[in-house]
Amino acid sequence: MVIALEPFFESFFYPICPVSKLKKGPFAFTLMKQPIILWLDESGEPAAIDNKCCHRWATLTNGKVVKGNIQCSNHGWEYNSKGQCVKIPHYSGDEIPARYKIKAYHCKKSYDYVWVALKDPIMPIPDIPEFFNTNYRTIHFENRSWRCSPLAGIENNFDNAHHHYVHTQLGDKASAVPRRPEAIQEMENGLYFKSAINNYGNPLQAKAWNVKSNSKMNLPREFFWFIPFTVKMVLYLPNDLCNITIYSYTPIDETTCLWVSFIIRNDREVDVKTSDIVELSMAISYEDEAILEQVSPDVPLSLKEQKNMESDYVSLLIRKRLLELSSSYYNYNSL
Numbered sequence: 272m273v274i275a276l277e278p279f280f281e282s283f284f285y286p287i288c289p290v291s292k293l294k295k296g297p298f299a300f301t302l303m304k305q306p307i308i309l310w311l312d313e314s315g316e317p318a319a320i321d322n323k324c325c326h327r328w329a330t331l332t333n334g335k336v337v338k339g340n341i342q343c344s345n346h347g348w349e350y351n352s353k354g355q356c357v358k359i360p361h362y363s364g365d366e367i368p369a370r371y372k373i374k375a376y377h378c379k380k381s382y383d384y385v386w387v388a389l390k391d392p393i394m395p396i397p398d399i400p401e402f403f404n405t406n407y408r409t410i411h412f413e414n415r416s417w418r419c420s421p422l423a424g425i426e427n428n429f430d431n432a433h434h435h436y437v438h439t440q441l442g443d444k445a446s447a448v449p450r451r452p453e454a455i456q457e458m459e460n461g462l463y464f465k466s467a468i469n470n471y472g473n474p475l476q477a478k479a480w481n482v483k484s485n486s487k488m489n490l491p492r493e494f495f496w497f498i499p500f501t502v503k504m505v506l507y508l509p510n511d512l513c514n515i516t517i518y519s520y521t522p523i524d525e526t527t528c529l530w531v532s533f534i535i536r537n538d539r540e541v542d543v544k545t546s547d548i549v550e551l552s553m554a555i556s557y558e559d560e561a562i563l564e565q566v567s568p569d570v571p572l573s574l575k576e577q578k579n580m581e582s583d584y585v586s587l588l589i590r591k592r593l594l595e596l597s598s599s600y601y602n603y604n605s606l
């Protein structure tokens with residue numbers, strides 16, 4: 272069973288692409304195996320509908336936006352953001368029947384991204400107040416498709432035992448044993464986790480974090496898991512720099528998810544260049560991607576199928592919470 276394709280996960284918002292991408296024209300994406308097409312309507316709001324014209328089923332991938340509606344490239348039928356066909360160039364009838372329609376999805380703008388939910392969302396888009404704080408700046412990374420389960424992606428962020436083996440740019444090669452967490456607390460929309468790691472500064476960190484290279488440091492960190500596949504990681508550097516990284520894993524199909532990430536931090540370009548921040552973050556994420564692509568994509572939600580150790584505790588809490596939520600969802604939907 273592939274967890275991320277379970278119908279339960281259709282009831283959440285996922286980041287799909289930067290809003291700026293839609294300013295260049297329609298964008299086709301596959302969310303949980305459902306092909307969708309996204310564009311900006313006349314008021315600049317994003318829209319998402321099935322990527323299949325209801326006339327002769329052409330995709331709308333090569334369509335164009337005409338006065339905020341999407342026009343099929345085959346015979347020119349036009350659809351509004353609700354998926355309703357509003358224009359048939361060759362049609363001479365008085366009114367276009369209401370059934371000439373394509374399925375539309377929940378679609379919103381947040382944090383410079385377009386988010387889509389295939390069914391009525393049971394949770395809001397994660398709350399990240401620092402994004403709106405003028406003392407902070409935001410740096411977006413290029414999205415990439417990772418050949419792994421979104422669940423594995425999320426759990427990797429809470430895995431304090433992998434740095435020693437996976438990362439050359441994070442952690443301390445001299446200490447394989449992870450530190451114990453300082454706090455773990457369930458939240459209404461996820462989980463809070465506080466845990467520091469031992470770290471040995473390197474040249475990339477020195478540039479990106481304005482810290483000393485070749486020296487040991489304690490890296491205090493706080494994590495906020497937002498159900499189901501988004502995490503906010505706050506890193507507190509010794510120089511009062513607060514480096515917040517958002518990681519989100521959007522389910523695409525049985526084997527793939529979209530890695531979406533951006534950093535929010537309380538410094539300016541004159542303090543640290545964007546290119547130095549990107550260089551460190553991408554070096555770390557490439558290392559995570561490489562190992563996660565070696566993990567089977569059919570990661571189970573079950574707590575027992577895989578063997579566990581102490582540092583997997585947060586992963587188990589995440590699975591338990593998703594199991595509880597999904598079983599109440601399925602019970603409710605079978606009433």
Ligand code: FES
Pocket residue numbers: 324325326327328329343344345346347348
């Ligand atoms: S297939 Fe789209 S208008 Fe004919």
Ligand SMILES: [Fe+2]
Pocket residue numbers: 427433434437438559
């Ligand atoms: Fe990692």
